[in-house]
Amino acid sequence: MTLYGVGLGPGEADLVTVRGKRVLENADVVYSPGRLSRSVALEHVSEETIGDLDFPMTKDEAKLRTAWKAAAAEIAPNAREGDAAFVTLGDPNVYSTFGHLRRTLEAFHPDVDLEIVPGVSAVTAFATALGVEIEAGAGLSLREAANGAAPTGPDRMILFKVTDAPATHEGLVDAGYDVTYGRRLFMEQGETLVTADPSALADRDYYTLAYAEKRDLEIDSATAAFARDGGSVDGSSASDDHERT
Ligand SMILES: C[S@@+](CC[C@H](N)C(=O)[O-])C[C@H]1O[C@@H](n2cnc3c(N)ncnc32)[C@H](O)[C@@H]1O
Known part of the structure; x- marks a missing residue:
């Protein structure tokens, strides 16, 4: 079946897209890379659906590669047999851990189908x-x-x-x-x-x-002149407008 990379948006549960919510609700297992994304996912799925992954807090590239290989090995069979989701805050394709997972799956488990659900970044x-x-x-x-x-x-x-x-x-x-x-x-x-x-x-x-x-950036749009000239561009001023109302 499919692994869905689901963007959760910035953090408020109701900023998850309608599609993202549907995918999460239908997934057999939902993985998250961190505490915050996990807590947003938990607003949409039950605790039993959440899968466990272990990510070390390190910038050591060899350790990170090992962790992503282990994560991909855990996720791949679940995404072959059913639907799995991997959630990230914001959008999965913007500065996101999902990129590591996608590259690792493409290298070691290329038969896993991937689909991405964009999120509010x-x-x-x-x-x-x-x-x-x-x-x-x-x-x-x-x-x-x-x-x-x-x-x-x-x-x-x-x-x-x-x-x-x-x-x-x-x-x-x-x-x-x-x-x-x-x-x-x-x-x-x-x-x-x-x-x-x-x-x-x-x-x-x-x-x-x-x-x-x-500083002092010129804003170039048709209506920007209203803000610069206090509404006088068409011959009337903001205070005139105020007096008329
Ligand atoms: C690794 S990037 C993840 C970006 C995410 N994938 C997105 O599309 O929004 C993390 C950085 O994004 C910014 N960020 C993400 N969500 C934020 C939020 N809700 N409020 C403020 N900054 C946020 C912060 O600067 C944070 O250091």
Whole structure:
């Protein structure tokens, strides 16, 4: 049958897609790579459906390869005999552990059928959570900013893995960016925080991202003129409008 890579979205149970929920409910076994994805999956399936996988907390590539080979060996027979699901937060194809599993299965168990159910990624959910509009025609780059890194270059960036917000902030501000941070956005687990103050994020939390935009960036869209000119583009001002209503 099939192994489904299911994107769970950012963390709130009702941000799982209708398709993702259906696949989870019909799966014989549901695997998760971590505590948070497991707790979201448990909002949709019972504890008995959850399969056990052991992932070491290491960056040692040899140990990681061994762990993924073991995970694939556990999952493959279940995905041949029935339907299995492997859940990840966000989307399975964006900065996700599912990529390791897919490559390992393709190398060692190529007969396993794979299907991916996309999820709401933090790459897009951040815009609503931070009240940012990425207007049509604008560019947006995804970068990683772990351990105080401050990548620069693009006009607009979304930065993942902001684990040292004060250090990242200093680098970005020096390079001419305005920065807003989002922690645990659309997540049931832990406190959601949106702030431009990096000292509010001094404690390390892996689920922290940043949106950086070059200062004084010109927004080029037909209706942007309304915001710049206070509504006077068609000859009337915002205060005139206010007086008329
Ligand atoms: C390994 S990436 C996983 C991305 C995920 N696959 C997705 O599509 O959203 C993890 C990073 O994404 C960001 N992230 C993911 N979910 C988040 C959330 N709900 N709130 C804030 N940041 C989040 C954080 O920067 C975190 O370090």
